[in-house]
Amino acid sequence: MSATGGNTAGGAGSGEERIHAGYLIETPFDPRQVAETMAGEQSCGTFARVRDETDELRARARATVESIEELEPASEPSLPNAYLERRGTGGPWRRARVGLSFPVGNIGANLPTLAATVAGNLYDLGELTGLRLESLRLPSAYRMRFDLPALGVAGTRASIGAQSGCLVGTIIKPNVGLSARQTAALVKELCEAGVDFIKDDEVCADPVHAPLAERVPAVMEVIRAHAERSGRHVMMAFNISDETDAMLRHAELVRREGGSCVMASLNWCGFSAIQSLRRGTPLAIHGHRNGFGAFSRHPMLGISYQAWQTLWRLTGVDHMHVHGLQGKFAQADQEVVDAARDCAARMSDSADDRVLPAFSSGQWAGTVPATWKAIGSEDLLFMSGGGILAHPDGPAAGVASIRQAWQAQREGVSLEEYSRGMPELRAALQRFGKPAA
Structure with missing residues (x-):
């Protein structure tokens, strides 16, 4: 064997x-x-x-x-x-x-x-x-003796109302420091820009200048209003990382306000806390991997992503970070690809327990071709912070550039060629540089 x-x-x-x-x-x-x-x-x-x-x-x-x-x-x-x-x-x-x-x-x-x-x-x-x-x-x-995802891949798509295509997400930037009302104003702009998913940064959970008790109602008011206008529910992953009882209270607040997702820093909350969170909420759990490098970067020490995600998937999380191709972190592209494939693999013959791989870190329209080539699937969450928020023509153009990049892959056309009729993609290529191979 x-x-x-x-x-x-x-x-x-x-x-x-x-x-x-x-x-x-x-x-x-x-x-x-x-x-x-x-x-x-x-x-x-x-x-x-x-x-x-x-x-x-x-x-x-x-x-x-x-x-x-x-x-x-x-x-x-x-x-x-x-x-x-x-x-x-x-x-x-x-x-x-x-x-x-x-x-x-x-x-x-x-x-x-x-x-x-x-x-x-x-x-x-x-x-x-x-x-x-x-x-x-x-x-x-x-x-099967452990918890399953509450939403997983299919449930996440159904909650957002996006049955096909790559799910495009972004991150609240600045990472921390905005007030609750400032955060809500940015979320409003991002919803109108056409994203499917928004998340807090891992360092912003319950700060004094934007406590969850204020931030969740303010943000969800904006998301509910957008859903009423557009018919599409943007999924917001509120970072509720905390001790177990506090996380359960935060998750209940998100649920009462009509939210669909919470986020937790897996390594620092711990297995038992995430298990308790899963059993205490029907919301999607967005599992953030921050700190994983401490367990994995040395080739003769620690734990591989395959083994790490196997353990964490037993807590019933719905999404897991894999980092991104051609990104800003230390992982080789092949490690990112393998991680995404691990998340997309079933661990049981009895249930669909796949989790949604979340690509992030330095992602923009130009990294889409490498992602498509490596994964060959759009059952993923493609998150772009600067690639959306720093687009020269604004966030809506940033989102459009990413969707155009995915469409180019479906049609088998290079980004340079496809951008000739797509000003948003063309501007992204001019602003951020050469597309990833």
Whole structure:
């Protein structure tokens, strides 16, 4: 069995449901020995076998080493390790991909414990100078023991009233500092510009100059009025990141005011808080990934997006950020593409639990061709801040330029050629530069 893979179901040879995790490790020891240590540490073992760790208990509860693929060694250790330094242990620093499986019965429908099992003390093991959780696969039936998205892809489209085409969104700019009334005035302008979706920035949640108690009613008054005039409901993701009870209160305020979406900073709110939020509101949850780079950027440490989004999707979020192609952040384009495909993959045979991938960071009309080429689908949220708000002819022209760029892809025409009859797209190309390939 491969130690890497997508969100397909898998099982052990005995037929018992098992969770499969794939790791990249670095160690001065035999990777097979280290893999067995990892399996024991994350199930029923410790550094020495204890009295009650019987053969029967081990057969029932111990994690299993499923695969080992040794790679080229490294000349230097990736991470410092005082345990090895105290013992004078040096290289070579052997690297390997290791596949482990864990009995579902060890964990149950307990998301924090699932995370602690596949991504817990492993990172601190003295035998390792590098460890990265690369993949996580769950049995289909096990996934169904957790929360599903309330809206997902189809429900988000239905709420907005956009059954086809890319969903075009934007972000409140400046990130923070506007009053509630100033925010509402900007939202009014953006609604009239033709966006499908608007979100708060992750650093603007409940500031003193624009508390949610004032901002939500002011903004929703504008959105309701726009819906009455146009028949289209713009989805606004209010950032309600907070402690759990406060988030539930904020979500209820959004619901009472006729809103359809709330946003939360996943990494900082935590699994249990987002699970409670999902169970306490029918609104779409826009899952923001800020801080994910701390878990992912080092190639020999942390967690891949595939594994990260697998855990977070069990909370029942509806949208997940993947960053953007040719964007302003550090991720390679292929990582963004893989992340979007992970979000669009079902984790269960029993339900459509796909989440809407949200592209953002430096996105504008010129990054549409690369997005279309890589994804081949318009079931995504294409969010542009500066590409809309900084368009030389105003936000409406910014939105039009993005929609024109998507239409050009449908027709198989280059942006340069298509822009000859589209002044909004032409102005965007002149203002922001060369289109992404």
